[in-house]
Amino acid sequence: xxxxxxxxxxxxxxxxxxxxxxxxxxxxARFLHAVTPTLRAVIRRRGDGLPPDEHEDIxxxxxxxxHLKRQTWxxxxxxxxxxxxxxxxxxVDAFRRRGASxxxxxxxxxxxxxxxxxxxxxxxxxxxxxxxMIDARSARLIRAVALDGKTAEExxxxxxxxxxxxxxxxxxAMRRLSDLAERMMK
Amino acid sequence: MTNRQSTRDLxxxxxxxxxxxxxNPVATAGGMLTLLVIGLVPFLAVSGLRPDLAAAWExxxxxxKTVLPVxxxxxxxxLALRSSRPEARLALWPLAVPAAPAIALVLWRLAGxxxxxxxxxMGQTALVCLGSITLLSxxxxxxxxxxxxxxxxxxxxxxxxxxxxxxxxxVTAGYAxxxxxxxxxxFVTWYGLAIGIVGMTGAWLGHQFLRW
Numbered sequence: 001x002x003x004x005x006x007x008x009x010x011x012x013x014x015x016x017x018x019x020x021x022x023x024x025x026x027x028x029a030r031f032l033h034a035v036t037p038t039l040r041a042v043i044r045r046r047g048d049g050l051p052p053d054e055h056e057d058i059x060x061x062x063x064x065x066x067h068l069k070r071q072t073w074x075x076x077x078x079x080x081x082x083x084x085x086x087x088x089x090x091x092v093d094a095f096r097r098r099g100a101s102x103x104x105x106x107x108x109x110x111x112x113x114x115x116x117x118x119x120x121x122x123x124x125x126x127x128x129x130x131x132x133m134i135d136a137r138s139a140r141l142i143r144a145v146a147l148d149g150k151t152a153e154e155x156x157x158x159x160x161x162x163x164x165x166x167x168x169x170x171x172x173a174m175r176r177l178s179d180l181a182e183r184m185m186k
Numbered sequence: 187m188t189n190r191q192s193t194r195d196l197x198x199x200x201x202x203x204x205x206x207x208x209x210n211p212v213a214t215a216g217g218m219l220t221l222l223v224i225g226l227v228p229f230l231a232v233s234g235l236r237p238d239l240a241a242a243w244e245x246x247x248x249x250x251k252t253v254l255p256v257x258x259x260x261x262x263x264x265l266a267l268r269s270s271r272p273e274a275r276l277a278l279w280p281l282a283v284p285a286a287p288a289i290a291l292v293l294w295r296l297a298g299x300x301x302x303x304x305x306x307x308m309g310q311t312a313l314v315c316l317g318s319i320t321l322l323s324x325x326x327x328x329x330x331x332x333x334x335x336x337x338x339x340x341x342x343x344x345x346x347x348x349x350x351x352x353x354x355x356x357v358t359a360g361y362a363x364x365x366x367x368x369x370x371x372x373f374v375t376w377y378g379l380a381i382g383i384v385g386m387t388g389a390w391l392g393h394q395f396l397r398w
Contacts, residue, residue, distance in 0.1 A: 021205055029201035036193070056189060060196050065398065067200040069338040071208035072271055085272035089340040093397075152192065164199030167192060 013079040021070055028070075032063055039063070039087055046091060050098060058094040064171055065090045130180045138173035141166060209336040211267040217333060218263070218326040218353060225322040226360040236366045250291055251362040251373045257284035258381070259355035266330070266348035270337030276344070281351075288378070291370035299371070309372040315365060319357050319380035320387075326353040327384060331391045339396055346392015347385045354384035 013034060020028030039062055043055050065086055073082045131139040137159050144155035156166025242248045261280035268274050299306065309315075330349040339345035358377045367373060 020201075021208075023205060025201040029197055032197040032200065036197075053189070056193060060193055063193070063196060063200060067203065068206055069272070069398065071206055071336075072338040074271070077273075081273040082271070085340060086338065089272060089338075162199070164195045167196055168199055 013083070014075070017070065017073060017079055018075045021073070021075070028067075032066065035066075035083060036063070042084075042087055043091055046095065050095070054098065058091060060167075060171065061094055061175075062087050062090045064168065130177055133180055134173055134176050138169055138176075141170050142173055142177070145170065207336055209270060209333070209338075211270065214330060214333040215263050215267065218330045218349075219356070221326040221329050222322070222353065222356045222360075225325055226357065229318065229322060230360065230364055233364055235363050238366075239363060242366075242368065245368065247291060247295075247368050247370050247373075250287065250370070251365070251368070251377065252359050254284040254288050255355040255359040255362065255377065255381075259352050259359065262348045262352035262355060266334075266345055266352055269341060269345045269348060270334055270339050272338045272340050274340075276341075284355075288370070288374045292374050295370045303371060306369050307371040307375055309367045309369070309376070311365065311367060312372075312376050315361065315367075315376045316380050316383070319354055319361055319377070320383055322357040322361070323350070323354040323380075323384045326356065327388055327391070331388070331395050334396055335398075338398060339392075342392040342396035342398075343389045344392070345396055346388040346390070348388070349392070350385040350388020351381055353388070354381040 011030065013031060016027045016031035016034065020031055036059070039059055040055070043058050043062075047055050047058070066083070069086060073079060131142060134142075140159055141152075141155050141161075144150045144158055145152065150158075152167045152170055153163040155170070156163050159166070161169065236242065258281065261283060265276060265278065265280060269276050296303070327350050330353060331346060334345060334349065358381060362373070362377070365373070
């Protein structure tokens with residue numbers, strides 16, 4: 001992989017993550033690039049039943065979780081057991097959610113939203129109700145991507161976010177939506 | 187839709203984001219203990235310690251009904267805080283350390299009891315006991331769950347249960363100084379039930395709020 005940043009000899013994962021947690025963003029980027037091939041392999045091995053673009057989605061969920069929980073790594077411990085535990089939890093969670101009757105809603109929304117009274121489990125009205133339950137900006141992002149078929153970049157522009165920020169916001173919004181959908185299905 | 191380029195973008199954005207607030211186990215245990223004391227002190231001030239506390243303390247069951255909950259609370263909070271790390275491997279046997287003597291006390295009482303076991307078990311204050319312990323546990327449990335949201339428990343239901351047990355057992359240790367029912371049949375049953383109710387509340391809270 002030409003794009004993966006090669007590690008210098010003294011830059012173990014421990015060193016990188018410790019520096020990252022001290023606020024060194026560049027070190028955190030190198031850490032994430034360094035662990036990505038391993039995570040990709042783990043997800044590929046477990047995810048035979050899912051299309052490859054979902055694999056990349058799950059990878060991004062894992063990366064986001066690594067960021068959100070990175071302070072729970074204790075720097076006197078090796079990184080790997082911590083990293084694999086985080087990845088395992090998120091991967092299992094991601095596959096369970098996709099395997100359940102509610103899959104990640106974006107594609108579903110695109111089919112379901114335009115028609116009224118669809119017999120699908122997630123009817124258009126439910127989707128509208130759910131979109132009202134999340135904050136306005138996230139709802140606009142989801143609408144732009146799911147209804148208007150825009151890319152995250154274009155959707156981000158409409159609400160004044162960078163592409164990356166829009167993607168993170170989309171991730172969180174979709175996570176919340178699928179939680180809501182699960183609750184509404186009960 | 188989601189490709190490797192967008193993963194690289196995500197990494198760039200995550201690297202630019204500020205590091206999240208660290209989880210602090212000592213502050214979590216301290217915060218729960220503080221709220222527990224803040225609840226117990228007015229309760230004991232209003233309803234009073236048992237009048238014969240000093241004399242009654244000579245008896246083993248009276249000591250047990252405070253000391254065993256303290257042990258249970260300590261082992262549960264210790265396990266809960268350990269379970270907050272994703273790579274933690276938990277063995278739950280520390281919970282048996284206070285539970286085993288409690289069961290032994292019940293058996294010892296059953297062996298030597300005369301009169302109606304049922305009325306001895308039901309006692310006079312079962313509902314007060316249940317109500318007080320569960321209510322006084324609410325605040326420390328809620329605080330514990332809030333603070334644990336910064337952690338990364340991979341078994342959130344178990345972590346929530348342990349937090350509930352820790353909070354309720356801590357409250358029970360204080361409540362026992364007020365309670366004058368000294369039969370192990372009474373206190374193991376009702377204290378145990380109260381701790382179980384709060385533990386189940388913790389399990390539910392864990393499922394709701396500790397997943398990530």
